[in-house]
Amino acid sequence: MNGLQTIRRSLGYGSAAIAAAAVSYTTYAAVTWARYGRVHPERFPRDDLLDRFLPCPEVDECHRIRVGAPAAATFAVAHELDIQHSPVVRGIFMLRTLPSLLRGDPLADSSRGLLAETLAIGWGVLAEVPDREIVVGAVTQPWEPVVTFHSLPPEEFAAFDEPGYAKIVWTLAADPLGPNESMFITRTRVATTDSMARERFRRYWAAFSPGILIIRYEGLRLVKAEAQQRTLGEPAHH
Numbered sequence: 001m002n003g004l005q006t007i008r009r010s011l012g013y014g015s016a017a018i019a020a021a022a023v024s025y026t027t028y029a030a031v032t033w034a035r036y037g038r039v040h041p042e043r044f045p046r047d048d049l050l051d052r053f054l055p056c057p058e059v060d061e062c063h064r065i066r067v068g069a070p071a072a073a074t075f076a077v078a079h080e081l082d083i084q085h086s087p088v089v090r091g092i093f094m095l096r097t098l099p100s101l102l103r104g105d106p107l108a109d110s111s112r113g114l115l116a117e118t119l120a121i122g123w124g125v126l127a128e129v130p131d132r133e134i135v136v137g138a139v140t141q142p143w144e145p146v147v148t149f150h151s152l153p154p155e156e157f158a159a160f161d162e163p164g165y166a167k168i169v170w171t172l173a174a175d176p177l178g179p180n181e182s183m184f185i186t187r188t189r190v191a192t193t194d195s196m197a198r199e200r201f202r203r204y205w206a207a208f209s210p211g212i213l214i215i216r217y218e219g220l221r222l223v224k225a226e227a228q229q230r231t232l233g234e235p236a237h238h
Contacts, residue, residue, distance in 0.1 A: 033206035037198075047171070049127045049135050050189060053157045054169045057189035058198065059205060061213070064185040065220040067174075069227035071182035072131040075174035077227040078184060079134075080113040083219055114219075115172070124151025126169065133173035139165045141197075143204040163194040166201045180231065184223050186216060 037058045044062040067074045118136060119125070127135040137157055138149040141164065152160055160167060170188040177183055190205075192198040 032209055033202060036202045036205060044187070047187060049129070049133060050169060050171060050187065053126050053135065053137055053154070054167060054189045054191055055158075057191050058201075059188065059190040061189075061216070062185065062187045063213075063216045063220055064183055065224050066177070067182050067184050067224045067227050068180065069182060069231040070180055071174040071176040073231055074182045074184050074223065074227040075131050075133075075172065077230065078172045078174065078186075078219075078223050079115050081219065081223060081226070083114055083215065083222065122149030122151055124153075126154045126157055132175070133171055135169055135171050137167070137169040139167050141165060141200075142168075142208075143200045161193050164197050165193045166197055167191050167193065182227075184220065184227075186219065188216075 039057055039060045044060065069077075115134070115136070122140075123136045123138045125134060126137045127133075138151055139160055139162075140147060140149045157167070157169075168188070168190050171186060173185040173187070175183045175185065190201065192201050
């Protein structure tokens with residue numbers, strides 16, 4: 001009887017946790033949908049490289065973490081990062097790639113590193129400051145079942161206005177705070193090319209941004225751990 005009570009209690013706790021997670025997700029998605037497009041220019045520091053390509057975003061997300069490593073070392077780690085070292089990220093990607101698995105499509109090889117894999121699936125480098133910052137961009141329709149990324153020459157990106165697309169740029173950057181300390185920053189901006197694309201991306205962002213933000217935060221953690229391990233010679237705990 002005690003064993004049965006324990007099982008029932010465990011099932012009750014599990015159901016409550018699932019219900020709480022569902023409520024939290026629904027609330028976050030609703031708030032994200034309602035706040036979409038309300039970007040305050042003063043919220044984050046200026047980024048002149050980003051402003052060249054997407055100066056008036058509908059989404060502007062910035063995430064950062066202080067790292068006990070030189071800026072060049074931090075940037076190199078971010079460049080080469082295998083984000084799927086994180087079990088959490090692997091789980092999210094597994095859910096996102098489930099339709100592809102069911103269709104029998106080949107899976108991407110994440111072992112090439114974050115930047116190499118991003119470029120391999122269609123993104124393009126828009127600008128780069130060696131050992132400090134890189135800006136990557138693409139035009140795409142992420143709400144479609146099969147997502148394709150299209151790179152553009154840097155001089156054409158800002159002016160691109162073909163209807164039905166989202167223009168996305170993101171950065172990897174490492175700002176020096178001292179000889180052995182830096183700030184790792186990743187930033188994402190999005191703008192759409194017409195009202196239909198805006199509504200479609202708005203729904204997409206409300207639904208999927210929680211998982212995307214989890215991936216961003218896991219990336220920060222992994223970069224910090226690996227950069228400090230390389231600098232201090234200590235094991236990195238993934």
